[in-house]
Structure formats: structure tokens, C-alpha cells
Amino acid sequence: MSTMRFRVAAAVALAAALPLALTACGGGGDENKIVIGTKFDQPGLGFKNPDGTVTGFDVDVATYVAGELGYTPEQIEWKESPSPQRETMIQNDQVDYIVATYSITDARKEKVSFAGPYLLTGQSLMVRADNTDITGKESLQNNKKLCSVSGSTPAQKIKAEFPGVQLQQYDTYSACVDALKNGGIDAVTTDQVILAGYVAQAPDKLKLVGEPFSEERYGIGLKKDDTELQTKINDALEKMAADGAWTAAFEKNLGPAGLTAPTPPAVDRS
Structure with missing residues (x-):
């Protein structure tokens, strides 16, 4: 094969391979999307409305965090995350992170990592x-x-x-x-x-x-030992608390139920 013919063949092969490489880097072909797990059946926290939109305090927290990570609301794909399936969904890369009334426990931390907490309840x-x-x-x-x-x-x-x-x-x-x-x-x-x-x-x-009889610390679940993403999410949560967006989201979503917005909890970076 002449030198010219070899160069042309190589260029064609490179052009064919390039889209495949970009697709692989984009996680299924769409590098401009983030997949977030939440609940679809919890009014005021994570609820899927008849028109297909998802609303609630968890949704607002997740959306704020996504914005700090560089994603617009239109780039979010919401995925329902029932309680028994949350660890599996994270481990199998079905979601990038989960904001779904997800209590931080030692048993769960053996399987996934958490950012937060972003809410304390009982x-x-x-x-x-x-x-x-x-x-x-x-x-x-x-x-x-x-x-x-x-x-x-x-x-x-x-x-x-x-x-x-x-x-x-x-x-x-x-x-x-x-x-x-x-x-x-x-x-x-x-x-x-x-x-x-x-x-x-x-x-x-x-x-x-009655009165609450436990303390639950809601965290954002993510891949085990992904410290880079964990740090970015914790930074976003601290910013949300500092700029008033956290309190505004609580009052909008949970105020109608008669709950008064508490002080946002301190992020645990230990």
C-alpha cells in the first residue's frame, strides 16, 4: 500500500472510531445528562405529578446540587428510587446520586457513601x-x-x-x-x-x-468511596444553606403541612 493510500485509510478509520469513543465517554451517549433518584409518592418531598413533573423538598435539594455540578433542570433525568432498591441502584450505576428521604446508617455506609446530612427529622x-x-x-x-x-x-x-x-x-x-x-x-x-x-x-x-421517637439524618446517597463527588455535593449543600435557598425550599414544600423551617444541619465531612 502506498504512503498516501495508507494515510487515507487511517483517516477513515479514525473518523469512524471517533463517534464511538465520544459515546463511550458520555455514559450511554448523553454526556449532558445527570440521572437522579428520588421518591415519586411522597408529597412535599418527592412526588410525581399527573403532568409528569417531579416536585418536593428532596427534588429542590437535588436540583440545586445538580446546578452546582453544572447541570440545568432540563438535563436532569428523574428515576424513581423505592426504599428497598436504593443501594442496588447506586451500586449498578442506574443513578448518579439519590435524594429520597435516605437516612444515613452504618449498615448502608458499608454499601454506599453519603453526602450531607441535608435534613434532620424523626x-x-x-x-x-x-x-x-x-x-x-x-x-x-x-x-x-x-x-x-x-x-x-x-x-x-x-x-x-x-x-x-x-x-x-x-x-x-x-x-x-x-x-x-x-x-x-x-x-x-x-x-x-x-x-x-x-x-x-x-x-x-x-x-x-405523639412526639417523634428517633432522629433520622437524611443524606444524599452516591457510589461507595466516590470522595470527589461527595465533596462537590457537600460544597453545594453548604452553599444552599448559606444563600437561603434551603430555607426557601423547606418553607415552600413543607410549610403548608404546618412544619416550621429549622436551621439547616451541618454537613458531616468526617
């Missing part, structure tokens, strides 16, 4: 508005039927600390809420901010009872 109880015999956690031991979500921290706590309760575990909190409204269970337990969103939607049918 486990509470929700009952039907006409219920009078459940007034707090002490009322649960009389063989009450209690619902929570499989794989959630509240479900684990109930199994460990309240053996006299009939615990029903569903995939989503909305399924628990439906069962509560229909009389199939006596109460729903999870974090107060989650329950408050459902009460705000149906105050004539649902109410909160």
Missing part, C-alpha cells in the same frame, strides 16, 4: 383523623396493625423495639396510606416530614399523633 405516627386510641408509640403494643415500607429505617426500628406490633411492610408509603384510609391498618409510621406531606393532602382524613 420517626412519628399517622392515624385516621377519627382515631382516639393511638396517641403515641406507647399505644402500639396492643397488637395494633402498623404499616411502613420494606427496607426503611422506621420498619427496622419497629421490628427491633416494638415486638407487640403487627408490622405490615409495603413497597411504598402511598400503599400504606391507602390501607390506612381503607381501615386495613391502624397507623402508618415513618419520618415526620414524610407523614406531614400526606396529612397536608387530606387533613380531614389523617392526623399526626
